[in-house]
Amino acid sequence: MEVNIVRIEQYSGDKAIFYSAIVDDDKETLFEKFLKENIELYGNELRNIDYRIRAI
Amino acid sequence: MVKSKNESVLDLLISQRDENEYAKVESRMGIAVKIAKALKRKGMTQKELAEKLGKRPSEISKWLTGNHNFTHDTLFDIQTVLNIRLLDCEMDSINEIVEIKPIEIKYKDNMNVTVCANMRIEFDKHIPYKHSKNNNRFYLS
Numbered sequence: 001m002e003v004n005i006v007r008i009e010q011y012s013g014d015k016a017i018f019y020s021a022i023v024d025d026d027k028e029t030l031f032e033k034f035l036k037e038n039i040e041l042y043g044n045e046l047r048n049i050d051y052r053i054r055a056i
Numbered sequence: 057m058v059k060s061k062n063e064s065v066l067d068l069l070i071s072q073r074d075e076n077e078y079a080k081v082e083s084r085m086g087i088a089v090k091i092a093k094a095l096k097r098k099g100m101t102q103k104e105l106a107e108k109l110g111k112r113p114s115e116i117s118k119w120l121t122g123n124h125n126f127t128h129d130t131l132f133d134i135q136t137v138l139n140i141r142l143l144d145c146e147m148d149s150i151n152e153i154v155e156i157k158p159i160e161i162k163y164k165d166n167m168n169v170t171v172c173a174n175m176r177i178e179f180d181k182h183i184p185y186k187h188s189k190n191n192n193r194f195y196l197s
Contacts, residue, residue, distance in 0.1 A: 008066070010066055010067070010070055031066070032064055032065060032066060035066055035069065036065050039065055039068075039069070046069060047069065047072070047073075047074075047077070048081065048123075050069050050070065050073070051073070051077065051078045051081035052081060052085065052122065052123075054073075054078065055078075055081055055082040055085050055122075056085075
């Protein structure tokens with residue numbers, strides 16, 4: 001299993017950089033997969049995560 | 057939730073941000089940071105803070121997640137124990153309206169000239185104020 005670190009540009013800036021991981025030959029990061037899997041049922045919770053990461 | 061072919065779920069999430077909601081989240085996290093910093097500065101543990109406030113330590117942990125919706129009284133008690141400022145409503149009424157009126161000066165030939173007076177008002181301590189452009193009045197706040 002090969003894991004590559006990917007910088008998430010939408011959350012990265014001068015004070016902090018946000019990374020996720022891509023496993024093997026996947027096209028999506030683990031974070032993107034997590035969002036996809038949970039956006040329908042847990043949209044509000046994901047929005048909260050988005051705001052908190054942005055605040056950090 | 058509809059997303060276009062090339063738009064990621066993250067981009068869609070970001071496009072649907074509510075700035076008012078974000079401001080609330082940021083504020084809650086700010087309070088948690090302020091409490092955490094105060095604890096560190098005072099060398100106080102979460103357990104000690106809990107004891108002083110008559111709370112369970114687990115409740116303090118919950119406060120520090122940055123997701124908690126505090127009541128006014130809880131914030132008041134915390135700021136008292138930690139000697140920090142979490143509430144910003146020390147004055148609940150307008151104490152005094154300070155009005156600067158233009159001074160009218162008439163010349164011998166009845167030409168009217170209006171001059172705004174420059175006044176210096178000194179208080180015993182710094183009192184925050186707001187200036188209303190509508191009526192050119194200063195309000196102590």
